[in-house]
Amino acid sequence: MCKVKVITGTSAAAEAAKLADVDVIAAYPITPQTTCVEKLAEFVANGELDAEFIKVESEHSAMSACIGASATGARTFTATASQGLALMHEMLFIAAGMRLPIVMMNANRALSAPINIWNDQQDSISQRDTGWIQFYVEDNQETLDTILQAYRIGEHEDVLLPVMVNLDGFILTHTVEPVTIPSEENAKAFVGVYEPKHAYLDPDRPITQGCVGVPECYMETRYAVEKAMENAKKVIKEIHDEFAEKFKRSYGNGLIEEYNMENADTVIVAMGSVCGTIKEVIDRLKEKGKEVGLLRVRCYRPFPAEDIAKALKDAENIAVLDKNISLGINKGALYLDLASTVRDKKVVNYIVGLGGRDIRIEDIEKIISHVEVAKDGETAWIGLKE
Amino acid sequence: MQFPREEYFAPGHRGCAGCGAAIVARLVLKAAGKDTICTNATGCLEVMTTPYPETAWRVPWIHTAFENSAAVASGVESAIKALRRKRGKFNKKINVIAFGGDGGTADIGFQALSGAMERGHDIVYIMYDNEAYMNTGVQRSGSTPLMAATTTSPAGSKIRGEDRPKKDMPLIMAAHGIPYVATACISYPEDFMNKVKKACEIEGPAYIQVLQPCTTGWGYPAEKTIEIGRLAVETGIWPLYEIENGEFRLTYKPAKRKPIKEYIRMQKRYRHLTDEDIERLQKYIDERCRELGL
Numbered sequence: 001m002c003k004v005k006v007i008t009g010t011s012a013a014a015e016a017a018k019l020a021d022v023d024v025i026a027a028y029p030i031t032p033q034t035t036c037v038e039k040l041a042e043f044v045a046n047g048e049l050d051a052e053f054i055k056v057e058s059e060h061s062a063m064s065a066c067i068g069a070s071a072t073g074a075r076t077f078t079a080t081a082s083q084g085l086a087l088m089h090e091m092l093f094i095a096a097g098m099r100l101p102i103v104m105m106n107a108n109r110a111l112s113a114p115i116n117i118w119n120d121q122q123d124s125i126s127q128r129d130t131g132w133i134q135f136y137v138e139d140n141q142e143t144l145d146t147i148l149q150a151y152r153i154g155e156h157e158d159v160l161l162p163v164m165v166n167l168d169g170f171i172l173t174h175t176v177e178p179v180t181i182p183s184e185e186n187a188k189a190f191v192g193v194y195e196p197k198h199a200y201l202d203p204d205r206p207i208t209q210g211c212v213g214v215p216e217c218y219m220e221t222r223y224a225v226e227k228a229m230e231n232a233k234k235v236i237k238e239i240h241d242e243f244a245e246k247f248k249r250s251y252g253n254g255l256i257e258e259y260n261m262e263n264a265d266t267v268i269v270a271m272g273s274v275c276g277t278i279k280e281v282i283d284r285l286k287e288k289g290k291e292v293g294l295l296r297v298r299c300y301r302p303f304p305a306e307d308i309a310k311a312l313k314d315a316e317n318i319a320v321l322d323k324n325i326s327l328g329i330n331k332g333a334l335y336l337d338l339a340s341t342v343r344d345k346k347v348v349n350y351i352v353g354l355g356g357r358d359i360r361i362e363d364i365e366k367i368i369s370h371v372e373v374a375k376d377g378e379t380a381w382i383g384l385k386e
Numbered sequence: 387m388q389f390p391r392e393e394y395f396a397p398g399h400r401g402c403a404g405c406g407a408a409i410v411a412r413l414v415l416k417a418a419g420k421d422t423i424c425t426n427a428t429g430c431l432e433v434m435t436t437p438y439p440e441t442a443w444r445v446p447w448i449h450t451a452f453e454n455s456a457a458v459a460s461g462v463e464s465a466i467k468a469l470r471r472k473r474g475k476f477n478k479k480i481n482v483i484a485f486g487g488d489g490g491t492a493d494i495g496f497q498a499l500s501g502a503m504e505r506g507h508d509i510v511y512i513m514y515d516n517e518a519y520m521n522t523g524v525q526r527s528g529s530t531p532l533m534a535a536t537t538t539s540p541a542g543s544k545i546r547g548e549d550r551p552k553k554d555m556p557l558i559m560a561a562h563g564i565p566y567v568a569t570a571c572i573s574y575p576e577d578f579m580n581k582v583k584k585a586c587e588i589e590g591p592a593y594i595q596v597l598q599p600c601t602t603g604w605g606y607p608a609e610k611t612i613e614i615g616r617l618a619v620e621t622g623i624w625p626l627y628e629i630e631n632g633e634f635r636l637t638y639k640p641a642k643r644k645p646i647k648e649y650i651r652m653q654k655r656y657r658h659l660t661d662e663d664i665e666r667l668q669k670y671i672d673e674r675c676r677e678l679g680l
């Protein structure tokens with residue numbers, strides 16, 4: 001039987017890793033992720049989860065150990081945030097290039113300097129080219145559900161890529177919400193057991209992994225990851241639908257979620273927990289007879305360009321919210337990706353919520369009225385002090 | 387000791403003629419045997435053995451990055467434990483052996499190594515010590531000996547090569563309280579293989595630092611690799627010992643120590659040294675040997 005617990009986002013992530021019956025966890029504490037690994041350590045200490053918990057000395061080693069364990073055929077989990085994710089950067093490329101389906105929870109947090117423990121999404125956005133599948137969830141329930149799906153997606157033989165599930169620091173990591181926790185039996189039936197066929201270290205079948213990629217072969221390996229990303233789009237939808245059918249919870253089509261898009265000329269495009277606030281504003285406006293839509297990008301890598309273009313085909317004013325900034329071009333990453341997908345429409349970029357700056361109902365309302373009169377390609381920083 | 391006939395390190399790698407690193411790998415695998423999984427740091431050993439689609443490794447082997455051979459090995463060892471317990475896999479003893487060069491061990495990989503040793507993983511860490519960063523073209527490392535010239539510690543009119551003494555990694559490892567630490571040299575294969583065997587058998591972390599002469603970085607003719615290694619030991623520059631559960635024991639004692647001049651004069655990395663410089667170095671080595679009872 002499933003049960004409902006009122007828990008934080010980090011606990012939801014830990015519950016998911018437990019339900020996936022992970023074999024090896026290697027993690028290092030960092031705010032606002034820490035409570036996730038503490039919870040997992042507790043599960044292992046209590047015998048609720050049979051796993052090796054490697055108390056590594058850094059995030060670089062956490063990812064290295066996950067790579068070693070995954071390459072030996074184990075199901076692995078880690079969690080981090082911000083500086084920890086940045087410290088893993090080198091190893092993120094390697095995990096993807098070696099096609100290891102590691103699953104990681106990242107608690108989105110701003111990067112130093114100045115040091116800031118609060119939420120934005122610069123940390124994971126900066127890892128967008130590493131070859132990791134990236135999800136941005138809206139609430140704690142979705143955190144749990146997405147991590148369960150992540151194992152299926154990453155381990156799928158048409159994909160074989162690591163998956164990062166991002167949840168907004170503090171906003172989700174430290175806020176309690178009711179979360180439905182599937183029974184162990186149902187979760188197990190959905191996630192299954194990891195039986196790698198492609199590559200694992202075993203003396204009875206010696207293979208060499210991580211060899212020198214000479215110019216004659218390197219490009220092909222990069223292309224293979226790109227192909228896997230492309231395949232992942234289909235796999236993500238299929239596994240999302242299977243999950244929805246079994247557990248009666250769904251998130252758009254798995255890649256994107258549309259909210260009130262039917263009659264909306266103005267559409268906001270955003271990722272993560274801010275979408276909850278946006279939905280609230282949309283509902284209020286609807287009562288006043290104004291139709292505004294939300295396009296929530298749930299999966300950011302692979303980038304669901306076709307789904308996005310289709311969803312936006314009738315939109316006139318598109319406001320893209322970015323909790324990150326690519327310095328030197330004054331644009332956020334989601335805007336840049338979207339602008340290259342939707343070329344014949346007015347798209348305006350809003351830089352919001354950096355370093356935990358609150359995004360209020362009024363800010364969203366301001367964006368909606370601004371985008372209707374703004375010029376295509378403009379960037380506005382919302383809430384910036386003059 | 388009977389040397390096993392089996393070769394798990396295949397011939398045909400891309401190392402320089404006379405490369406001591408290849409000898410390290412060959413001897414380690416002979417001693418450890420088939421049921422072994424290796425991790426390898428970026429460096430000469432990795433690059434010369436695995437240019438795709440070729441490999442010199444007949445046991446499972448993994449390389450990921452420069453500074454994390456020990457951390458990757460921690461993951462491998464933990465996965466073996468978990469999968470054995472939970473799913474009955476790996477149903478026999480498997481040696482997990484991590485290789486790292488001196489740079490990948492004493493410098494950039496030091497943190498990962500220290501962490502893995504302190505956590506008590508059942509792994510054998512082999513530092514193949516060629517006393518510089520060879521793969522990137524002979525730059526100094528924390529393990530480069532005093533006065534050796536490298537491209538980043540060149541001998542000039544003001545500075546006489548490397549100005550800092552070699553970092554004492556074996557003692558630092560011993561201070562971690564691990565059950566087995568040893569030094570070895572490829573020129574004493576029996577001693578080396580015995581130590582690898584012991585390290586594999588002992589439960590918990592083991593660290594072996596093996597001196598590996600490098601033709602290219604040290605500057606000597608390819609056929610002299612074994613001879614140079616032997617001289618390093620016979621002069622007392624490279625003492626052979628083991629520290630088992632805190633007990634220090636010399637495993638080889640030269641009947642009469644040779645003067646270091648013989649060793650120094652064979653290598654280009656020391657060619658800038660004057661007789662007085664060598665005299666100073668000799669005093670330094672004498673002092674160290676006295677401490678060890680050599």
Ligand SMILES: Cc1ncc(C[n+]2csc(CCOP(=O)(O)OP(=O)(O)O)c2C)c(N)n1
Binds near residue numbers: 429489
């Ligand atoms: C993070 C990082 N920094 C630098 C390098 C470049 N690099 C590759 S191998 C190497 C030196 C290796 O030296 P050592 O560990 O002594 O092994 P050797 O090549 O002598 O066998 C360096 C500096 C790298 N690969 N990764």
Ligand code: SF4
Binds near residue numbers: 400403430434520521
């Ligand atoms: S440079 Fe030295 S260590 Fe590297 S392959 Fe050549 S001889 Fe071996």
